[in-house]
Amino acid sequence: MPESPESQRKTLEERHQMSDLERLRHSTAHVLATAICRIWPDAQFAAGPPVENGFYYDVDLEHRITPDDFEKIEAEMKKVVKENQPFEKMIVSREEALGMAKKGRLAAETERGVPSQYKIDLLEDIPEDEEISIFKNGEFWDLCAGPHVARTGNCKAYKVMSVASAFYKGDAANPQLQRVYGTAFKNKTLLTEHLERLEEAKQRDHRKIGKDLDLFHIDESVGQGLVLWKPNGSVIRQELQDFISEHLERQGYSQVFTPHIGKLDLYRTSGHFPYYADSQFPPLAEREAMKILSEEGCSCGELSNKLETGEVAGFLLKPMNCPHHIKIFQSNHHSYRDLPVRLAEFGTVYRWEQSGELGGMTRVRGFTQDDAHLFCTEEQVKDEILGCLELVKIVLGTLGMEDYRVRVGLRDPDSTKYVGNPENWDHAENALREAASTLGTEFSEEPGEAAFYGPKIDFVVKDVIGREWQLGTVQVDYNLPERFGLEYIGPDNKPHRPVMIHRAPFGSMERFVGVLIEHFAGKFPTWLSPEQVRILPISEKFETPAQEAYERLRKAGVRVTVDTTAEKVGAKIRLAQLARIPYMLIIGAKEQELNQVSVRHRDRGDEGSVGVEEFVEKLTAEIRSRSL
RNA sequence: GCUCUUGUAGCUCAGGGGUAGAGCACUUCCUUGGUAAGGAAGAGGUCACGGGUUCAAAUCCCGUCAAGAGCUCCA
Incomplete structure (x- = not known):
């Protein structure tokens, strides 16, 4: 996540650890600012840091920068690069810096009638004991801690990418600035490679593939952020549910169903x-x-x-399923012998997300969680968390999703949004920390990422544009048992308060499938593919053997179709490839005679011909094992 | 929610003050073929919706709705 540098101020030491690439990008940001400043001298700049895939510079400017301006900006940048200005560092006193800012000399090429207002503000944020430096390239002077490359001539592979708006210092109460994004690399080849990667990523976008493969639809007249699962997408969702249900059974969960609404009380x-x-x-x-x-x-x-x-x-x-599950738990008296009680439901919840936040399947207003709530004793918490983590690992492992990070979300000590007493929070945070350390994967502890009722472990993956999404989650909750007065009878024949664990290995079916589409670029493993096999008779003459093979596969529970269109095999293959169907079976005179089918795999190509029985056997084994 | 951009056929898009265009998909016919596009014909659109300007609006202006990017948010 690109953090605004103002809110997460880097120490000078951290700044000097900037990688070479970050340094280059930071310098290119200055080149960008120089160019913008030459084109629009009234530009007021705020901050311009390197970010994950490039850099940006925030600018306050009368003129609205549009993509049409990029060419002009890049041309001006080219001149600045060609001038090969050295980046010179100048240490100044606070008063000197302030003096320059007041004359509008900071982030500018000359003194101006109006002060460099954002720079004045940024100056105030610099701690008393920190040195203040100005970086100059040519006549462009900017308040900056550096570091920089030696000369503007080093910044020769760059591109202005986009312009968007951003609140000054990331605060919605502040004015909005124009944030110009760019990227820079050591050389043109690396830049081109990066741009090609972006282009590929676009092709993987789940919104595009979702349309191409008829997986889901979001309709204006149904409502924003409300996903309609089409038949193909529903197959995938159902397969995932069946998959996880097998493991729930194994782990001793009980399946429940609850309604979509509940009383306000x-x-x-x-x-x-x-x-x-x-x-x-x-x-x-x-x-x-x-x-x-x-x-x-x-x-x-x-x-x-x-x-x-x-x-x-x-x-x-319902915005969450927990209260319903709690009421199920409460409808019986529980002995410590009953615990843990594990209630699972694919529960649909509704949340009013801000309109600007919605997108595809990854951020929606109605979604189904593969939810469960575990009610257990204090002593059982740790083992139950481990069980939940195992489940998440099975899910991610089966789907070959290796590129995730684990986040232990703790409470922010400065915030008041959390409920429950600090002692319980400490318990819960320790339990999660211990569990996370058994994962064998690195994890980060992040204060402020906890839910309002308890800390959590999240599994976070990135989408094609580098945005992070929380999928699987395990949360410990001491709060709701308190609020609802939950209890069980202990061996001492006295009531005790159970601990609750919320967990969802997929997170939500919508988000998970969205991310999964991008993960596989639409090429789902056979067990998940909406259409697993397509039979392609070479001509109408072979529709009978095609039909026989179809019946045989159907009987084996395979999702199969026959392409009987009056096209040549080449065209039929092309369509099947575009639909990302794992297996194509081609049947012509040769196959008919030998009572075989020619197998073509979408990635491996022609695999020669085999008897139908043999193919069915291998295919069903592949599906059963849910292999990748 | 905010800023900017966008909205034309099922899909991808061109056009643009004088009442609509391509490719793919679809339908029908011809073709009966060997591992990523055979041919022909046809059908399909109040140019997102509502106002305004104009002799005339899909085109210009305003509003609404929706999408995209970013910011803010995400129990």
């Missing part, structure tokens, strides 16, 4: 309402109450107030 108890009302769909008021209120001429605002205070009863589309 339920969520008052859980703390989700009205505390998180902004991120929920608005409540549904009861019909009778609505009628009375409308007769009284009650406004929407009043209604929503009455719903919040509880004067009017209503229901909420």
Whole structure:
């Protein structure tokens, strides 16, 4: 995640550890600023750091920079590079720096009538004991701690990528600046390679592949962020559910089903309402109450107030499954001998995500979690967490997703959004930390990433554009058992409070499948492929043997079709390839005579001909083993 | 939610003040073939929606809705 440098100020020491590439990109950011400054001298610059795939510079400017301007900016950058200006560092006192900023001399080529306002502000953020430096390239002077490459001539492989807006210092209360993104590499070859990679990544985008392969559809008239799973996508989802269900069975889970709504009071108890009302769909008021209120001429605002205070009863589309599962747990008395109780449900939840956040399947407003809640004793917590982690590892391993990172989300000591007592938090955080250390994978502890009710372990993967997505998650919760007054009877014949664990190995089916589409670039392993085999008769004459092979495969439970169109095999193969179908069976005179089929694999190509029985045997073994 | 960009056939896109165009997909016919595109004909669109300007709007302006990128957010 590109952090804004202001909010996460780097120490000078950290800055000097900048890699060569970061240094180059940082310098190229200065070249960009120099160019922009020459084209629009009234430009006011804020910060311009290197980021994961390049750099950006934030600029406040009357003129709206559009992609049409990129060529002009790049041409001006080229001149700056050609001038081969040395980057010179000058140590100045705070007063000198402030003086320059007031004359508009910072992030500029000359003194200007107006002060360099953002630089003045940034100056204030520099700690008293830190040295203040100006970096000059040619006439362009900028407040900057460096480090830089030797000369602008080193920055010869760059590209202005995009322009977007960003809040100054990442705070929505601040003015919005234009953030110009660029990238830079040591040489043109590396730059070209990078651009090609980006182009490839575009081809893997789950929104594109989802359309090409008919996996899902999002319809304007249904609503933003509400995914319609088409038949092909549904096959994948169902296969994933069956897969995980086998492991749930093995691990002693019980499957449950619960409705999509619950009374507001339920969520008052859980703390989700009205505390998180902004991120929920608005409540549904009861019909009778609505009628009375409308007769009284009650406004929407009043209604929503009455719903919040509880004067009017209503229901909420569930933002989480936990309260329902808790009520299942509470519907029986539990002995310590019953624990752990593990309740699993593919539970659909609804959250009112900001419109600007929605995208494809990875950020949606209605989604199905492969959810479960474990109710256990304090002593069982650790083993149960390990069981959950095992599940996540099985999921990621089976799908060949190796490129993930593990994040232990802890509470932010400075925030007040967390509920529950600090002692329980310490317990829970320690339990997770211990469990994470048994993973055999590196993990990072990140304060502030905890859920409001407890700490968690997240498995985070990147999508094609480098954005990170939380998939699998395991969360320890001491809070909800407290709020709902959960208990079990211990060996001492006294009531005790159980601990709750929330976990979802996939996270949500929508997000997981979205990421999975990109992971496989649409080439799902056979067991997940919506269409596993397509039979391609060479001409109409061979439709009978094709039909026989089809029936045989159907009987074996294979998802198979026959392409009977009046096309040549070449065309049929092309379509099957585009549909990423794992196996094509070609049947012509030769095969008919030998009672065989010619096997073509989408990646391995022609694999020669075999008898149908033999093919069915190998294929079903491949599917059963869920091999990659 | 904010800023910018975009919205034309099922898909990918061209065009652009004088009432619509290509390729693919679709339908029908011809072709009966050997590992990534055989041929012909046909059908398909209130140019996202609602206003405004104009003799005339798909085209210009405003609003709404939706999508994309980034920011903010994400129990």
